Amino acid sequence: MLLVTPLVQELERDFPNAKIDVFAKGVLVDIVFENYSNFGTSIKLSRKPAKDFLGYLKAWTKIVTSKYDLIINVDPGSKSGTIATKLAKSKYKVFGTAELKAITQFSDYRHMAKYPVYAYWSYFKIPTREISPLQLRLSTAEQEKGLKTYKSLQESNKPLICLFTYATGQKIYDSSWWNTFYEALSNRFSAEYEIIEILPVENISQFNHKLKHFYSKDVREIAAILNHAALFIGADSGMMHLAVSSGVPTLGLFKVTLPEKYTPYGGKSDYINTNDKSVDQMMAQIENTFSN
The missing domain is CATH 3.40.50.2000 (Glycogen Phosphorylase B;)
Known part of the structure; x- marks a missing residue:
C-alpha cells in the first residue's frame, strides 16, 4: 500500500477534485490513506475467501457494478488486479502491460512504486517530471x-x-x-x-x-x-x-x-x-x- 502512494499523489496533482478508490488485499488501506483528501473508499479483497466468502463476493460485486473514469492496475503481475481492470466499467484503463515498451526508457522503471506512475504517464502522454516519494502523511x-x-x-x-x-x-x-x-x-x-x-x-x-x-x-x-x-x-x-x-x-x-x-x-x-x-x-x- 505504501508503494502505491506515489501514484495516488500523481493523480491528486492532475485531478485535484477526483476521489480514488483502492482495491487491495489486506486491512491496511484505510490506515495508509487516512490523511489523503482524495482517498474515496477501500475495496478490500479477503486473503482467505473460503473463510469470508460473503466479503470476498461483496468486493468483486463493488468492482463489477461501479463506474469509474479511470482504472489503473498498479501491478501487471497480479491476476486479481488484471481481472478487476478488465471487469470494471471505465472508458480509460491502464493495464500496465501495453505501456511496458514505452517506459523501459526509464532506468528505474522496474521499481514497484514507479512502474505504475510511468505507465500512467505513458498512457496519457504526460511529460516527465519528478516522481513523488512514498508518503504516509502524518498529521x-x-x-x-x-x-x-x-x-x-x-x-x-x-x-x-x-x-x-x-x-x-x-x-x-x-x-x-x-x-x-x-x-x-x-x-x-x-x-x-x-x-x-x-x-x-x-x-x-x-x-x-x-x-x-x-x-x-x-x-x-x-x-x-x-x-x-x-x-x-x-x-x-x-x-x-x-x-x-x-x-x-x-x-x-x-x-x-x-x-x-x-x-x-x-x-x-x-x-x-x-x-x-x-x-x-x-x-x-x-x-x-x-x-x-
Whole structure:
C-alpha cells in the first residue's frame, strides 16, 4: 500500500477534485490513506475467501457494478488486479502491460512504486517530471505525539539510529550477523548517536531484546517516531517502506530481493548490498549518508 502512494499523489496533482478508490488485499488501506483528501473508499479483497466468502463476493460485486473514469492496475503481475481492470466499467484503463515498451526508457522503471506512475504517464502522454516519494502523511498531532515518544526513548540528547532486525524468509539476517553489525555501528557512531531497535508485530528481536527497543502494533505511531530519527536501517520489508514513508533517511539491507524493484528512494535513502560489502564498507556508506 505504501508503494502505491506515489501514484495516488500523481493523480491528486492532475485531478485535484477526483476521489480514488483502492482495491487491495489486506486491512491496511484505510490506515495508509487516512490523511489523503482524495482517498474515496477501500475495496478490500479477503486473503482467505473460503473463510469470508460473503466479503470476498461483496468486493468483486463493488468492482463489477461501479463506474469509474479511470482504472489503473498498479501491478501487471497480479491476476486479481488484471481481472478487476478488465471487469470494471471505465472508458480509460491502464493495464500496465501495453505501456511496458514505452517506459523501459526509464532506468528505474522496474521499481514497484514507479512502474505504475510511468505507465500512467505513458498512457496519457504526460511529460516527465519528478516522481513523488512514498508518503504516509502524518498529521501534526501524530508528529507531536511521536516526538514525545521519541524523546522518551533517548537516554541523552543524541539523535537515534533505529534498527529493524526482522524480515521474512531468506531476507532475514541472523543474530550473529546483527551482533557483528551492531558492534561495528556502535564503535563508529555511539559517540554521536544512540542506537535502538524497532520491534515487529511478532515481537522478535535478533538482539534477544537486550537493546533498548520500541514496540507497537500501530504503524502510524511507529512512523511518527521514525519521522524524528536520524537514520533507519533494516532489511527489505514493510517496516523499511514505512520508514521511507515517514521521511527518515533509510538504508535498506538487500541480499536476495531485487533492489531495482524495492529500494528506498528519495532524500538520503538508499540500499546496501550486503552480498558484496564488508562491514567496514557498510559503515563507510552509513557515514556518507550522514555527511550528505
